[in-house]
Structures are given as structure tokens and as C-alpha cells.
Amino acid sequence: MTASLVGTGTLARLAVRRDRVLLPVGILGITIFAVSSAKATLALYPTVASMDAGIKTIFASPSAVALYGPISDPTDPDALAVVKTTMFGAVLLAIFGYAVVRRHTRSEEEDGRFELVGAGVVGRRAPLTAAVAVATAAVLATCLLTGLGYAAIGMDVAGSLAAAAGWAATGLAFVGLAAVAAQLASTARGCAGLTMGALGVLFLLRAIADAGTGVPGWLGWVSPVGWTSKAEAFGADRSWVVLLGVGLLAVCLLAAFALLQRRDLGAGLLPARRGRANAGATLAGPVGLAWRLGRSSTIGWTVGMLVGGLVIGSLAKSAMDMFADPAIADLLRKMGGGVGLLSDVYLSTELGFIAIIAAAYGVTTVLRWRAEETQGHTELVLATADSRTRYAASHLLVALLGTAALVFALGLGTVLADASGGGTLGGAGRVLPAALIRLPAVWGCVGVAVAAIGWFPRWTAAIGWGALAFFLVVGEFGGVFGMPQWLMDLAPFTHVPRMPVEAFAWPPTIALTAVAAGLCIVGVLGFRRRDIG
Amino acid sequence: MSAPIEISGLRKSFGTTVALDGLDLTVAQGEIHGFLGPNGAGKSTTIRVLLGLLRADGGQARLLGGDPWTDVAQLHRRIAYVPGDVALWPNLTGGEVIDLLARLRGGLNAARRDDLLARFDLDPTKKCRAYSKGNRQKVALVAALSSDAELLLFDEPTAGLDPLMDRVFRDHVDEVRTEGRTVLLSSHILSEVEALCDRVSIIRAGRTVESGSLAQLRHLTRTSVTATLEHPPSAAELAALTGVHDVVLDGSRVTLSADTDHIGAVLSALGAHGIQTLISQPPTLEELFMRSYAS
Ligand SMILES: Nc1ncnc2c1ncn2[C@@H]1O[C@H](COP(=O)(O)OP(=O)(O)OP(=O)(O)O)[C@@H](O)[C@H]1O
Ligand SMILES: [Mg+2]
Numbered sequence: 001m002t003a004s005l006v007g008t009g010t011l012a013r014l015a016v017r018r019d020r021v022l023l024p025v026g027i028l029g030i031t032i033f034a035v036s037s038a039k040a041t042l043a044l045y046p047t048v049a050s051m052d053a054g055i056k057t058i059f060a061s062p063s064a065v066a067l068y069g070p071i072s073d074p075t076d077p078d079a080l081a082v083v084k085t086t087m088f089g090a091v092l093l094a095i096f097g098y099a100v101v102r103r104h105t106r107s108e109e110e111d112g113r114f115e116l117v118g119a120g121v122v123g124r125r126a127p128l129t130a131a132v133a134v135a136t137a138a139v140l141a142t143c144l145l146t147g148l149g150y151a152a153i154g155m156d157v158a159g160s161l162a163a164a165a166g167w168a169a170t171g172l173a174f175v176g177l178a179a180v181a182a183q184l185a186s187t188a189r190g191c192a193g194l195t196m197g198a199l200g201v202l203f204l205l206r207a208i209a210d211a212g213t214g215v216p217g218w219l220g221w222v223s224p225v226g227w228t229s230k231a232e233a234f235g236a237d238r239s240w241v242v243l244l245g246v247g248l249l250a251v252c253l254l255a256a257f258a259l260l261q262r263r264d265l266g267a268g269l270l271p272a273r274r275g276r277a278n279a280g281a282t283l284a285g286p287v288g289l290a291w292r293l294g295r296s297s298t299i300g301w302t303v304g305m306l307v308g309g310l311v312i313g314s315l316a317k318s319a320m321d322m323f324a325d326p327a328i329a330d331l332l333r334k335m336g337g338g339v340g341l342l343s344d345v346y347l348s349t350e351l352g353f354i355a356i357i358a359a360a361y362g363v364t365t366v367l368r369w370r371a372e373e374t375q376g377h378t379e380l381v382l383a384t385a386d387s388r389t390r391y392a393a394s395h396l397l398v399a400l401l402g403t404a405a406l407v408f409a410l411g412l413g414t415v416l417a418d419a420s421g422g423g424t425l426g427g428a429g430r431v432l433p434a435a436l437i438r439l440p441a442v443w444g445c446v447g448v449a450v451a452a453i454g455w456f457p458r459w460t461a462a463i464g465w466g467a468l469a470f471f472l473v474v475g476e477f478g479g480v481f482g483m484p485q486w487l488m489d490l491a492p493f494t495h496v497p498r499m500p501v502e503a504f505a506w507p508p509t510i511a512l513t514a515v516a517a518g519l520c521i522v523g524v525l526g527f528r529r530r531d532i533g
Numbered sequence: 534m535s536a537p538i539e540i541s542g543l544r545k546s547f548g549t550t551v552a553l554d555g556l557d558l559t560v561a562q563g564e565i566h567g568f569l570g571p572n573g574a575g576k577s578t579t580i581r582v583l584l585g586l587l588r589a590d591g592g593q594a595r596l597l598g599g600d601p602w603t604d605v606a607q608l609h610r611r612i613a614y615v616p617g618d619v620a621l622w623p624n625l626t627g628g629e630v631i632d633l634l635a636r637l638r639g640g641l642n643a644a645r646r647d648d649l650l651a652r653f654d655l656d657p658t659k660k661c662r663a664y665s666k667g668n669r670q671k672v673a674l675v676a677a678l679s680s681d682a683e684l685l686l687f688d689e690p691t692a693g694l695d696p697l698m699d700r701v702f703r704d705h706v707d708e709v710r711t712e713g714r715t716v717l718l719s720s721h722i723l724s725e726v727e728a729l730c731d732r733v734s735i736i737r738a739g740r741t742v743e744s745g746s747l748a749q750l751r752h753l754t755r756t757s758v759t760a761t762l763e764h765p766p767s768a769a770e771l772a773a774l775t776g777v778h779d780v781v782l783d784g785s786r787v788t789l790s791a792d793t794d795h796i797g798a799v800l801s802a803l804g805a806h807g808i809q810t811l812i813s814q815p816p817t818l819e820e821l822f823m824r825s826y827a828s
Contacts (some may be wrong), residue, residue, distance in 0.1 A: 288633075314636045
């Protein structure tokens with residue numbers, strides 16, 4: 001046992017050294033985001049009484065519960081202060097933990113660096129153990145700092161502890177799941193697909209458990225994403241949920257060790273299959289190649305979007321049931337909206353949120369183009385008669401059409417589920433335009449990444465993901481932080497007409513499309529004139 | 534018609550690293566041109582400038598009479614390239630990659646492809662991630678050699694090939710030569726260069742230090758001579774002869790090195806002192822390279 005762990009300490013130190021930027025940025029970024037958002041909310045609403053009744057209602061609505069989880073105690077200002085960040089932060093933390101594990105396991109193996117390391121005095125389990133140890137430490141540090149931060153700004157101590165524990169449960173679970181996925185998949189992309197796919201499914205499961213009507217109570221406990229909700233910080237304060245995370249991490253680690261014992265370095269568990277001896281008719285030009293490279297990921301994301309749409313559509317009815325309560329309906333009517341419009345508010349909120357996920361697919365597609373370059377594949381293609389413009393255009397085409405397919409699948413899923421549940425949302429004519437209107441903003445996110453690849457290729461990932469995270473924070477939290485309007489205006493999603501609540505409008509649609517096109521053109525021009533490699 | 538490759542005064546820097554510092558290179562129509570130099574000398578950089586992957590900072594580079602940066606699509610139909618580090622798409626098979634690259638270039642000679650697959654003993658149905666290093670190299674070689682390209686750019690094409698496959702490669706390059714096509718071959722394998730190349734260029738630190746046929750280059754070096762003489766002269770007398778260096782006199786035994794151009798005169802001067810035994814060694818290619826690489 002110990003022999004297989006020789007070298008773990010050295011490898012862990014190497015990992016920390018390599019991640020000396022990523023780790024502090026991740027830990028402090030998530031902590032500051034959560035604590036400062038809580039502080040800002042408390043400053044706005046020091047007591048529950050001061051909190052606008054409308055705000056409480058909105059956070060209690062199923063669409064908000066599906067996104068943010070339930071409010072643990074509507075009478076406690078602390079609980080209201082963290083409602084928006086708790087679920088969001090748990091997801092960020094899950095991604096953070098997974099990213100650290102993947103970086104130091106499958107990615108290292110894929111790039112061939114494990115081979116050098118593995119030839120040294122290093123036990124078979126050491127690299128995985130080191131990666132899991134660093135990721136665990138990073139997750140726990142984030143949770144601990146956030147809990148301390150909450151207590152430091154005067155929030156309830158037991159509640160702060162429970163908030164940290166809930167996050168730790170979810171974060172550690174994903175460290176474990178990523179460790180298993182890194183053994184199952186034979187590529188870093190496959191590992192990403194498995195873990196992020198699991199995150200999506202488990203998030204939806206939690207959303208259904210939290211916001212659905214008539215779902216069994218135990219369902220909320222099945223999803224590790226739901227453990228954050230179940231901690232009910234500043235309410236029931238179930239700090240012990242952290243044990244669920246520790247337990248799942250331990251089980252996953254044992255499973256990962258068992259898998260590791262059975263597989264070869266560099267391989268996954270699935271054996272390499274033989275393929276065709278000749279290229280098929282579609283693998284003929286740059287577009288065929290770009291599609292072939294993005295095919296499985298595009299199909300996976302499209303199916304995910306369809307499922308997301310199905311969940312939105314099937315939750316619509318319970319969302320409306322809640323407004324059947326005459327007191328709430330009356331309140332909302334007084335606030336100026338008709339009950340008839342509530343389904344529209346629900347639809348536009350959910351679609352707006354998921355459209356950002358479609359933009360994430362667009363960014364990963366542009367990053368695949370960049371990876372092609374760093375891995376030396378672009379060089380092979382550009383040494384043939386393919387021009388740079390055509391090469392760039394083919395990757396761009398997959399990103400733009402792929403995001404369109406995703407957004408369409410989202411709308412389609414919503415329509416199908418809603419139709420079978422009674423048509424609360426108003427049919428395809430109302431839902432599909434509401435989904436597709438987000439497309440120009442999604443393309444804008446793609447455009448930012450393309451511009452980065454043209455002019456700052458080494459920073460493509462940082463700029464692409466950074467911009468998306470910025471747009472998300474601005475859209476979701478700009479109001480809480482009291483951000484200036486010009487800052488909010490930088491995010492493309494700010495300008496999208498919130499159909500069907502708002503009417504369709506040409507000017508923002510044309511402007512967003514033009515900006516997206518402009519960014520893409522600028523990026524391709526940059527790509528044409530720079531060195532490859 | 535101009536030469537397929539004409540480079541003069543080519544410069545390229547990466548930040549503060551100067552990779553090419555006024556490089557000159559001319560490759561004539563129909564020749565196999567060896568491209569040599571120590572690690573980091575700038576060979577791959579030169580080839581990547583010729584492919585339009587890198588933009589030169591200064592100097593002239595002409596490829597098949599065109600500008601390698603602007604005339605990409607038109608020029609690349611006429612060339613084929615094998616990179617030094619062959620990176621292939623892990624989830625495509627070798628056969629798919631060969632076909633894809635050929636189609637991107639604008640056509641495939643199917644009969645030649647099948648012949649090459651057989652001679653290189655390559656299984657085209659394997660996924661690229663499952664190939665060994667040498668087999669990945671073969672995929673790139675088959676893709677390049679199955680084309681009708683008039684100019685072939687090879688960057689260390691045989692690193693990783695076994696001797697048998699190395700032999701197959703050499704046979705194919707010979708065929709390319711008889712067809713009158715042109716090859717630029719960057720390599721660290723001296724025997725390969727000696728066997729294949731008509732002319733070579735040696736570069737160091739981004740500059741050309743030698744260029745010419747192997748016979749011409751040999752003339753730039755010295756022949757080592759060891760002789761036993763009946764009446765050995767003084768060391769100083771020997772050292773005074775033109776083209777003689779490093780004289781060591783040990784009793785009747787003398788060792789010296791002589792410029793290859795003056796070897797005849799040196800031998801007759803030694804003859805006057807009564808040669809009893811004589812060993813004369815022409816420079817090996819290795820010595821030639823060592824001298825150009827090091828100084
Ligand atoms: N993308 C790059 N960024 C920075 N420096 C580079 C880059 N590519 C090459 N260099 C530098 O340029 C110089 C020439 O490199 P090049 O790859 O052309 O050498 P080479 O002659 O092919 O060497 P080898 O025989 O090892 O293949 C080296 O000093 C190298 O470090
Ligand atoms: Mg090189």
C-alpha cells in the first residue's frame with residue numbers, strides 16, 4: 001500500500017507549484033464572490049421586514065428555486081443574503097475541484113508528461129492521490145474561508161459553518177467523481193464530458209427535487225449537488241452533510257484505485273477499437289474535419305439541452321400552481337404584472353440562464369480549435385492547400401451552427417414537455433422565438449473567444465471563460481452589487497429582449513448580431529496574420 | 534525557371550530569441566538537399582516559414598517561385614510536408630488521416646497509397662492514439678509520399694523508424710529523385726544524408742555556415758596522415774610546409790593533418806624523407822559536421 005504511494009508528497013508540491021495562480025484565484029475568487037455578495041445584500045436589507053415582499057416572493061417561486069435552491073428560512077435575513085450565491089457557488093466549487101483533479105491526472109497522461117514522472121521513483125497510485133489531495137485541500141480551503149468570512153461579517157456562526165459544510169459536501173463529491181472519470185475516459189476531453197455531464201444531470205435532479213411538485217422527499221438527497229440545499233444553512237443548519245461528501249469521495253477514490261489497477265498508462269478502460277481504412281465521404285475538407293472533431297461533443301450538449309428544455313417545460317405547471325395562491329397572485333397583480341404573464345416571466349428567466357450554458361459550449365468549441373493548434377494538428381492541415389480563412393471559417397461554422405442547434409433543442413424540449421403537461425407556456429410559437437432570440441448574444445460570447453484566438457492565442461481559454469463568467473456575474477448579480485449601468489451594458493445578455501415578457505425588437509437583435517460578426521471577423525483576420533504554433 | 538527554394542538573409546525572432554539570423558539557402562530543381570545543423574539551429578523554423586506557418590521578420594524567401602506567406606493555397610497544392618513531431622488526431626484512423634490530408638491537398642494517388650501502405654507495413658485501420666511513434670511517422674510519410682507533389686519538405690522524417698523502414702524510405706526518396714522532383718531533408722542521421730543527398734547546407738545559430746556538394750565540403754577539411762620515415766626531418770621543417778597542421782614527431786614516426794587541397798604536395802615532401810609505412814585517412818562526414826557544428 002505505502003509503496004504505491006511513494007512520491008505523493010513531491011507530486012503534490014509540483015501540482016501546487018504549477019497551479020500557483022489557478023489555486024489562489026479559484027479559492028479567493030469564490031470566497032470573495034460569496035462573502036461580498038452576502039455583505040451587499042445585508043447592507044441593502046438589514047432586516048427581513050425591510051426586504052421587499054416582492055423579492056421574497058420571487059426567490060420563493062419555483063423558477064428561482066429550480067435555479068438557486070430553496071430558501072432555508074424566509075424569516076432570517078442571513079438566509080436571504082446567501083440564497084443567490086449558495087447553489088451557484090456550489091456549482092463553481094464542483095467545477096474547480098474537478099478541474100484541479102483533471103489537470104493533474106488525465107491531462108498530464110494525455111500530454112505524455114506522466115511517462116517521465118512514472119519512470120521516476122513514483123508509486124502507481126501517487127499521481128492520482130496527489131491530485132485528489134491538492135483538489136481536496138483547495139475545496140476545503142474555499143469552504144473554510146467562506147464560512148469564516150460569513151461569520152466575520154456578523155452572520156450566524158452555526159449557519160456559516162453549515163454553509164461551508166454544504167459546499168464541502170458537493171465540492172468533495174465532485175473531486176471524487178472526477179477521479180473516477182479520469183480513469184474511465186482515455187482523453188482529457190472525455191473526462192470533462194463525463195464529469196460535466198454528471199454535474200448537469202445531478203443539477204437537474206436537484207432542481208426537480210427542490211422545485212417539482214409531488215416528487216418523493218428522498219430524491220433531494222440523491223444528488224450531491226442537492227447536499228448543498230440540504231445543509232439548509234441559516235435554517236436547519238445540517239453541518240453533518242459534509243460527511244456525505246467525505247463518504248462519496250472515499251468510495252470514489254477506492255473505485256478509482258481499483259480502475260487504475262486494471263488499466264495501462266495512457267489508456268482508458270474502453271479498449272481502442274479499429275476503424276475504417278479509408279476516410280468517408282464527409283471527411284473531405286476542413287469543414288468535414290471540424291465537424292468530425294466536434295461531432296460527439298455537439299451531440300452530447302444538444303441532448304443535454306433537450307433534457308434541460310424538458311425539465312423547464314415539465315416544471316412550468318408546478319410553477320404556475322404556486323401562483324394559484326390568491327394572496328401571491330394578488331400581490332403580483334398589484335406589482336403591475338398580470339397572472340397571465342407569470343408563465344412568461346418563468347420562461348424568460350429559465351431560458352436566459354440556460355442560454356449562457358449554450359455559450360459555454362461555444363467557448364469549448366473555439367478552445368478545441370486552439371487545442372488543434374497547440375497539439376500540432378493545425379500545422380498538418382495548413383501545410384496542405386487549405387487556406388487559413390477556410391480553416392478558421394470551418395471551426396467557426398461548427399461553433400455558430402452548434403450553438404444554434406443547442407438553443408433550438410432547448411426550446412424544442414421545453415415545448416414538448418409543456419405540451420404534454422397542458423401547454424402552460426403557450427406552445428411552440430411562443431417558446432421557440434423566446435429561445436432563439438438569445439442566439440445573437442450567445443454568438444457574441446463565441447465572438448469574444450474567436451477574437452482572442454486571433455490576437456491573444458495563449459490567452460484564449462482565460463479570455464473566453466473569463467468573459468463568460470463576467471457576463472454571468474453581471475447578469476445574475478449586477479443588481480445586488482449595484483454595478484454601474486455601463487458595466488452591465490458590456491454583457492450581451494443585458495440587451496436581449498426578454499421574450500415573451502418583452503416584445504421582439506429588431507435594433508438590439510441586429511446590433512448583437514453585428515457585434516458578434518464583427519468580433520468573429522476581427523478574430524479571423526488576426527488568425528490570418530499571426531504565427532501558427 | 535527559378536529554383537524551388539530560394540532564401541536569402543532570412544530573419545525570424547521569437548520575442549528575444551533570435552531563431553534565424555540572416556539565413557541563406559538555395560535548393561535546385563530535382564536535387565535532394567540535406568539540411569543540417571545542431572539542435573535549435575533553426576531548421577524547423579526555416580521549414581515552417583517556407584510553409585507559411587510563420588511570418589518572417591526580414592529577408593527573402595521564395596518557394597516554387599511564389600511567396601510562401603501570401604500564395605499559400607496555390608503553392609501548397611504542389612508540396613508535401615512531414616513534420617518532425619508528428620501529431621495526429623487521436624480519434625481518427627491512420628487511413629482516414631492519409632485520405633484527409635490528400636483531399637485537402639487536392640487529390641490522392643490511390644494506387645501509390647496502397648503500395649506505400651504495403652511497403653511500410655502500416656495498418657490503416659488503427660486509431661492514431663494506438664500507433665507507436667514510428668507508425669505515426671509512417672502515416673505522415675505515406676500521406677506525403679503518395680502525393681504527386683513536386684517539392685517534398687521533410688523535417689527529420691526517419692527519427693523513430695526502424696532500419697528496415699528507413700531502407701524503404703530511402704528507396705522512395707531515390708524514386709522521387711528519378712522522377713525529377715525536389716526534396717529538402719532536415720536530418721541528424723549522417724549516414725542517411727550521405728546516402729541520399731546531392732547537396733547539403735549546414736546551419737548554426739540561424740546562419741548558413743556551409744553549403745555545397747559533399748565532395749566540395751570534404752575539400753574544406755583536412756586529411757590525417759601517419760607515416761614512419763627513414764630520415765625524419767625536424768618538426769619545424771614539416772610544419773613550415775603549406776597546408777600542414779598539428780605536427781607530432783615521435784622518433785621516426787610522424788603524425789600530421791593536411792588540408793585536403795594540399796595533400797599531394799605534402800605526400801611528395803614526405804616521400805623525399807623515405808616513407809616506410811603510411812596511413813592516410815580522408816575526413817569522415819562526421820568530422821566534417823563536428824567541425825561545422827562546434828566552432
Ligand atoms: N514558437 C517558438 N517560440 C519561441 N522560440 C521558438 C519557437 N520555435 C522555435 N523557437 C526557438 O528558435 C530556435 C530554432 O528552433 P528550431 O526548432 O528551428 O530548431 P531546429 O534546428 O529545428 O532544432 P532541432 O534539431 O532540435 O529540431 C530555438 O532556439 C528555439 O528555441
Ligand atoms: Mg527541428
